[in-house]
Amino acid sequence: MAGAVAPTAAELLTFVRQTAADPQLIASLPLDPDGRTWVRLDGPAGSEAWLIGWPPGTGTGWHDHAESIGAFATATGELTEHSLAARLPASGWRTLELREGVDRQRQLAAGQGRAFGQHHVHEVLNVSATDHAVSVHAYYPPLPLIRRFSRSGAVLRLEQVERAEEWQ
Structure with missing residues (x-):
């Protein structure tokens, strides 16, 4: 939409928190005991949003959202986020050695959320x-790609780049 103002990370966080507080929407998500489930939602100001169900013991693996900013909030259950307090190069690398002290961890119980900037590397x-846990996520601009990483100690390795058409 021409002239539309891009949402800020704070606005995305407000949206995911409000959406996560909608008991009817949260209850409408089908839950699978073996794998994550998701439904695409309309996010604010052209953002991409998702309602995601997390069976016990599941996670995303290490990844980022490229040039998109984002936010997520836990609606039910509790999620753990491991993240890196380091800005990674946008491209041109396959393996990086991380310096000490970049690891962060937080628990997000129902009603809690967080926003993040571009190139935020984390696993949830x-x-x-x-x-089960259920969460709401929003990204702007809509995700053009997700970079997936493996991690062994201080070594982060780019493993795969997924394009939007692969998960739409």
Whole structure:
């Protein structure tokens, strides 16, 4: 839409928190005991949004959202986020050695959320052995790609680049 103002990370966070507080929407997500489930939502100001169900013991693996900013909030259960407090190069590398002190971890219980900027590298996990979690995520601009990484100690390796058409 011409003339539309891009949402800020704070506005995306407000949206995911409000959406995560909608019990009817959260209850409408079909939950699978073996794999994550998701439904695409309309986000604010042209952003991309998702409602995601997390069976016990599932996670995303290490990834980023390229040039997009984002936010997510837990609606039910609890999610754990491991992230890196380091800005990675946007391109031109396959393997990086991370310096000490870049690891961050946070638990996000129902009603809690967080926003992040471009090139935010993280993994999100439902570490519960028994309970599903449900969360709401929003990104702007809509995700053109996701870079997936493997991690061994201080070494982060780019493994795969997924384009939007692969998960739409």
